[in-house]
Amino acid sequence: MKYTLAVLVEDKPGVLTHVSALISRRAFNIVSIAAGYTEEADITRITLVVDVDDQYELEQVVHQLSKLIDVVKIVVLDGTDSVHRELAMIKVACRPERRAEIINLVNVFRAHVVDVNKEAMIIELSGEETKIDALCELLGEYGVREIVRTGRIAVSRGAGAAREN
């Protein structure tokens, strides 16, 4: 079972070391991890996607992470009331004669072409992982040169903020 955790941490040196060392030390299974600045100057928000066997293991992940001194808050963002997104950039090998075909696909997925040259183009897409997976698969037949994905970020619906609840 996969769960998305919003982990609010102090923006201090060593925080990522502490978080990643704990994950490795406790043998937790991490699907993705994404970190960035937030609305508060000294808080970094890490979105973790964990794969756990049961509720007890999820509880362990939350409790063990909570013990880290620099972890201020953890919220489990349950799939039904939160928005998940990931950003991907896909570099596809593409000769000029097939550009139109690929642009059609790009439009269907509401993706964007962000760079084009004689032999390749770069496509940017944001969305849920399944949508990105689907486009990557379709583009596979044209020859994908590189895929870069950010990992999931997520936010709850409604006016509430993770730092508050």
Added chain:
Amino acid sequence: MLLSGAQIVIECLKREKVEFVFGYPGGAVLPLYDAFYADGFPHILPKHEQAAAHAADGYARTTGRTGVCVATSGPGATNLITGIATAYMDSIPLVVITGQVIVPLIGRDSFQEADTSGISTPVTKHNYLVKDVAQLARTLKEAFFIAGSGRPGPVLVDIAKDVFVAVTEFDYPETVLLRGYTPPTVGDEEAVAALARKLQAAEKPLFFVGGGVNLSDTAALMREIVDYTGVPTVTSLMGYGCVANDNPRFFGMIGMHGAYAGNLSTKATDLLIGCGVRFDDRVTGLLEDFAVQADIVHLDIDPAEINKNVVADLKIVGDLRWSLRSLLERVRETPRQEWRRRLRPWQEQLELWQKEQPLSFEPRKGYVMPQAALLELSRLADRRAVLVTDVGQHQMWAAQFFAFRQPRSFVTSGGLGTMGFGLPAAIGAQVGNPGRQVICVAGDGGFMMNCQELSTLADLNLPVKLFILNNRYLGMVAQWQRNFFGGRYACSHIPTKTDFVRLAEAMGVRGLRVTEPERLTETLREALGCAGPVLTEILIPEDEDVLPMVPAGARLDQMILGGMSR
């Protein structure tokens, strides 16, 4: 007041009322040592950084205060790691100060550089790298607060050498503001009320007392609850001393080398109440079959311990100083006689099991038996003695046959099982408890891992009484090889040519030896009566097993029994 970083460290130590530091100098901490020199700050110098960490640990375990140790960068810091990990596993409060290379040299594989904060991360409660003298005082204040509060543990502060030299205005913060760290104190009263109700209804309740009771200094509360209700009580290795061994409600240690009655009680109990325990695999045996018939109640300050190994039916998260006090008040609402009347059959059942299979051993003609040595030591020791052990067979015999009477009187590496822990930890215990008898029991293997500290004992004239149970084997390894590896003693037979008595004498410690059972008592008496440090080598049989034993992965009632019952 303008102070250098080194002077700030010393000021902070004084504000935290640190009595001693255990440390070893080196390049990156030279400015700090220069400040120690100028100040005359009390400093204990062992012969190896690992011993400094274990000594600070032994000091902390016996005094309840935070132990402080110091080492230089690189190898100094890495030598501390075993000691830090030992303290971490047993939740012992330490503040560890290490030097680091100067800030411009960090990350360049400089001389004596190691990533100390990186290496220590998985074995510390928290750690810091200080690169700016303006952060030093606040960092040390936080370090002491974190180490000693909540579930205690070691905190490492790695300080760049140029920070020791830099000068700043000294301002020691009065309070600590850490929004990610609020140790639980008072918890859910309703949960304690629920426990009291369960206890009222149970026919076979059992208290399982752990190291948390020692660490929170709640042994007196625990004793009151046990004495008032008469609920039978068992312990983990770390919980010894909380309820005295001679209490009629006390049925010994449970787990791999637990007592027969204790282990059987876990199978029969209908309400197991774990107080400050973490249900280690050495305690539970086969996890699925641990306390199968019981409702499990878990009291702990660390929410992460709940449901980690054993799923609790009722959790009480909070400081034991709150939860046990609350529980005591609630159990007192029922008259003492009523408790006794209801629990009598259960108490009698446990007494019967204890009578059936007491801890025992088979004497062998012409040999000093290790169990007999521990029994005799227990009889001759001061009532307030501290017993320190190393790790291995002797440690289990000590747990089984020494009579613990007081909390914080048994110092042993339970979680990590660190060989070489005993002698340096005894040094720390003696430094922290002058005038109190400190006895250290070690095996011939573990003793040799830090035997250089005999020299420290002599140099400081610390009156530690060291006893080495010498069986010429790495005894616990050999026991497993004998029982589970077809008697193939791979690298566990160590018939060393080292003469322990002469080794002791060479280092300035008195040496005694006993080989015949007839001379055991007088030799132990002589050793305990010495004014200064003394090493006593006790030659024991080569192939004695620690029994009972629950093989790894077996149920607690599947014990290999021993002694007179074999």
